[in-house]
Amino acid sequence: MILDTPTRFARLTALLAEWQALWRPLPFMHRGLPWPAPFHSLERRLLALEDAECERLQAAPFIDSPLSDWLPVMLLAELVALDEMPGDKQGLPASWAAHIGGRKWQQIEAFVPRVTLRPEQHLVEWCAGKGHLARTLARRHEMNVTALEWQAGLCDAGTRLAERQGAAVRLVHQDVMAAGAGEWLSSTTHVAALHACGDLHRRLIELSAEHGSALTLAPCCYHRTVAERYRPLSRRGRQLAETHGLVLEREDLAMAVQETVTAPRHVRQHREAANAWRLGFDALQRDVRDIDTYLPVPSLAYGQLPETFAGFCHWAACQKGLVLPTSVDWRVYEQAGRRRQAQVARLELVRQLFRRPLEIWLVLDRALRLEEAGFTVELGTFCPRELTPRNLLLRASRA
Ligand SMILES: C[S@@+](CC[C@H](N)C(=O)[O-])C[C@H]1O[C@@H](n2cnc3c(N)ncnc32)[C@H](O)[C@@H]1O
Structure with missing residues (x-):
């Protein structure tokens, strides 16, 4: 189907606006369901995905997606299909x-x-x-x-x-x-x-x-x-x-470029490990503060991550002026972080579909x-x- 620019734009505006309650929330900030209650079954379906299926959908969100039972996957796929721009065929030395x-x-x-x-x-x-x-x-x-x-x-x-x-x-x-x-x-x-x-x-x-x-x-x-x-x-x-009530903040725009498709495998693995530690720290800080809300921690350049999870938590606590108890069962929080990381990766597939x-x-x-x-x-x-x-x-x- 050939779509002219105004039609494609109008349809995308309507879909982005209609589904903003699903693609806007950042799953890593929410311990519970980040979406309205009717989407509990979508959450359950995503959390049941095998690792390999989750990875496949990260790379190809529009192909054979189980999300299509809830979300307009085919419609979005049609609207993002663009041809290769023609150019001359002469190669460069x-x-x-x-x-x-x-x-x-x-x-x-x-x-x-x-x-x-x-x-x-x-x-x-x-x-x-x-x-x-x-x-x-x-x-x-x-x-x-x-x-x-x-x-x-x-x-x-x-x-x-x-x-x-x-x-x-x-x-x-x-x-x-x-x-x-x-x-x-x-x-x-x-x-x-x-x-x-x-x-x-x-x-x-x-x-x-x-x-x-x-x-x-x-x-x-x-x-x-x-x-x-x-x-x-x-x-x-x-x-x-x-008309459609589509309001985009700066952090929403960041979603448009969040994709790791070209990052080498070791960089992706490093990023995943760092994210799991962040989520482990998140579980810890909620307990220590006794407040069940996310606390943003500054990002760390590649190569600056402390060597251990405990080291990372001490660094993050220091950034936030938080005093950690003298005895913490680091293993418990590190494992909690890894579990949440796996869940977040699956829930992120919704945002990946709208990216x-x-x-x-x-x-x-x-x-x-x-x-x-x-x-x-x-x-x-x-x-x-x-x-x-x-x-x-x-x-x-x-x-
Ligand atoms: C993402 S890089 C792209 C560079 C190059 N076009 C490429 O593809 O490799 C952006 C470049 O914009 C330059 N830049 C940033 N702000 C600028 C400004 N206000 N005026 C001119 N250049 C700027 C940066 O120094 C950088 O070299």
Whole structure:
């Protein structure tokens, strides 16, 4: 079934709004059922899942899902099905991958053929890092590319790389949120942005609408935004969200990018172990405080996790100014944490089902903002999700 953007967007708005009481609650914060009472049977079904089935559904939430007895799985699957964006078939020389991480290079290889330039257009890369994409585009199209980047160190490193490889790239030290950033855009600019975060790509869309620049954008990290509450970019988005009562807070937007599909197995196992300790500490702190509510504990960078569960609890208690009893049966709480971790993973399958629909809703809102500004917009994927789960691409230009 081919769905036009307004129809897809309207249906997704209605479904996200209708089911928000199910996808919004974070199961790790709730000791009891996080959903309204009629969903006890769904909870029971999820908690009975074998580990392997749970893992399968995390990776493929729309295929053979037992959740379809309660939730609109098939409808959501239809609404998130997007075609691959067409692009030219010319490959890139392997030698151009020098100094670029393997996965990033594969993303660039998939992105570049989809940047379709008109003869009068010149290229700008938005939030370029070291300008890997800009160098590749400059060589591919044999033209000068301007790459905007906020960190001076990355600009210097990128300039050295471009000089060494003879790529016609000028890295410009520019804060794209600053007032003058629009000066880099005009009606003959084509802006390429690979994984530009929340406000950075919102800014690009607003400036493109103002100056009439074409863009090829793979958005990322929708929750990296100053606003605590999401304000749809498009008029249609604001109308529909109001009609259906869909209000999104910043932490709701984070759900759109919570996916571990590309994390190596050992990283996932480490994360699961850390989460089990957090839930073990949660059980302990509820007993110690004698208050049955969740207590948020700051996150820890990879590699900074204490070596033992007891060490972790002492660290977490210290963060929260909590005094732990001198004798604690650590084994009991550690096991409780592991049990809850297994339950939370199963209950999270509900959020996992709405994750891609929310992400696509956010990208459709961006597409509609541009359509409302007179752009022709295409939306599709540019690579398999195993390469990056942020694989959506918007291509837009004003005739
Ligand atoms: C997620 S990275 C993407 C980099 C590159 N496009 C890629 O795909 O590897 C985002 C980049 O945006 C830059 N950035 C962050 N805030 C910025 C700002 N206000 N103005 C310009 N660049 C910014 C960061 O320094 C970082 O290099």
